[in-house]
Amino acid sequence: MDRTAQRAGPLAKPGYPCPGVVDSPLAQEHVSPSVLPLVFGPSGRQLFGICHAASGPAKAVGVVLCNPLGYEAMSAHRTYRHFAERLAARGFLALRFDYDGTGDSAGNSRDPDRLRAWLESTGAAIEEVRARTGSPHVALFGVRFGATLATLAAREQGGVDALIDWAPIVSGRNHVRELQGFRMLRPGKGATARATDGSEEIAGHHFSAQTLAAMSAVDLLASTGPVAKRILVLPRTERATDEKRLGERLKADGADVRLSPDTGYAQMMRDDPYEAVVPFAALDRIVDWLAEGRYPERRASTPGRSPTSVLHAADPRGRGAVTETAMEFGDRHRLFGVLTESERVVGDARPAVLLLNVGANHHVGPHRMNVTLSRELASLGYRTFRFDVAGLGDSAVARGSRENRIYTKDSCADVESAMTLLGGLRDARRFVLVGLCSGAYLAYHTTLADTRVVGQVLLSSFAFEWKEGDPVVPTERSTHLSTRFYARALFDRRVWLRALRGEVEVRSIARALLERFATRVDAELPSLRARLLGRGRPQNEVEEGFHAMCDRGVQSLLVSSFNDGGLDMISSYLGTNARKMRGRKEFSLEVVDGADHTFSSLDAQRMLSDIITRYLADRFP
DSSP states (O other): OOOTTTTTTTOOOOOOOOTTTTTSSSOOOOOOTTEEEEEESOTTSOEEEEEEOOOSSOBSOEEEEEOOOTHHHHHHHHHHHHHHHHHHHTTOEEEEEOOTTSTTSSSOTTSSOHHHHHHHHHHHHHHHHHHHHTSSOEEEEEETHHHHHHHHHHHHHOOOOEEEEESOOOBHHHHHHHHHHHHHTSTTSSOOOOOSSSOEEETTEEEOHHHHHHHHTOBTTTOOSOOOSEEEEEOSSTTOSHHHHHHHHHHHTTOEEEEOOOOOHHHHTOSSTTTOOOOHHHHHHHHHHHHTSOOOBOOTTOOOOOOBOOEEEEOTTSSOEEEEEEEEESGGGOEEEEEEEOTTOOTTSSOEEEEOOOTTOOTTOGGGHHHHHHHHHHHTTOOEEEEEOTTSTTSOOOTTOOTTOOSOGGGHHHHHHHHHHHHHHHOOOOEEEEEETHHHHHHHHHHHHOTTEEEEEEESOOOSSOOTTSOOSGGGOTTOBOHHHHHHHTTOHHHHHHHHTTOSOHHHHHHHHHHHHHHHHHHHHHHHHHHHTTOOSOSSHHHHHHHHHHHTTOEEEEEEETTBTHHHHHHHHHOGGGGGGTTOTTEEEEEETTOOTTOOSHHHHHHHHHHHHHHHHHHOO
16 A cells, blocks of 8 residues: 555554564564555456565565465464565565455455456466566465465466465365355354355355356366476375375476475364464474575565555445555554545544454454445445454554454554544544454443444444453353243244254253353342332443443444344343343344354345444434
């Protein structure tokens, strides 16, 4: 992005933690002077990327990092960032980027010819890297389908010096079957009804029939011809055979191929990004292997390409065009976010909407939810800002802290910095915070503390109060389904038939319901005692906090799935159906049937978007 116009304001460069120290007990704050967000590619389908310039003596070679697809890209994001930092520290320019229709780039998953678009995106990234280094030398890196795309692009583009394939998808047909199997293993999780057009919805991501057919046709073993001079293959496991056969195939095509087992792949690719572990040792081995290649030193006089300042995209529902600008802000410019606007945004007539991190997912949000919502709201006239708090996504960890802290009030200061940024840039004075799960916790506590917040949308709230050692993700509780869900099941004949067949843990459910009943009684006793004594004061800090926010005029909307255990948490503080807030027109609770905790199905995502846009239109027209 263009920095010249931003230097006068509170913007500079995003910071990144020092390589190798973030998973130690306490990290040292480090702000890299060599990280550049940029927009590149064709004007009609622009791509977003983050370029890590080489520090110290720079080699005349760049490395293109190709993402995996869907939920795997979220799990691998942190590893990719650390790998890019390590590459830069050893003299390599590294480019992380999002394919067309993914991440922060333009487009969406329903556009046609996805496989071809992903390959063309990779080609554009290769061109960008060569232009920035002033050299034809380039290396490609990828994990899972990102490795497959890197291999296909290397064969198409030619002239690739090195290729790193980490757990590559060798057979596209087998991979599509894996994806379909993943979907079938998660029935009842708020899935959209099975499509009749051959498309698949997998973990909140859409794959058209055309895309699935194109992916199925990929067979790396059937392709021939030179790919790269040197190739490093990292198998998913030591017993993996496809990767070894691929290595033999590539060696037969004339490449210098090396296999590197024991990669830490399984820990890196856990389903929840919060639980993903960066395999630092494997990253160091990869960088060492790359450094073994013979590359010329880059001339100091090599001109760099000027960065493009703005990405142009379309609202997914076709309501208009939006523009997006990367922002670097906060103390020591360590925080990173993306501002989305359209011509319908006029001054500060409406509050700006801030979209907060969900767990350890970076700012695009699970299922790309924050990107889609940003563009939809901007097309309706609401300036929207999605960003990462310190230690998550593309924002640096603060000195003395850790990465991946998702329940900490320290992050409230980062939200306040985002509001200060937009106040200085766009004269924004009023804000609505939108957060899901841990993001709802952060929105709630920021709203309590900062009077600039005039509205909050709390989605699938998991905790209003949290202390060290408490659960951080709902999946840690096997009984996280709501009491309402179990109560409904008691009247379902099919449940009793399954219980008779031994398919339902009746004792576990009964134990959970008894525990919840006892908890509910304990929570309700103070309120009942107060009513008997004629006292109307709030009986806990959360109830008191919501009443105080209502007195201030804050418009609060709580949204939860019917099945979500967070409803019981809300009831424990605010009473069943939040009855303790009745009569407060500033407060509302909406319960959505047919969704899961993160609104992962496409139907649930559309429903949630409609709920949020209706809330904004009603409260902030």
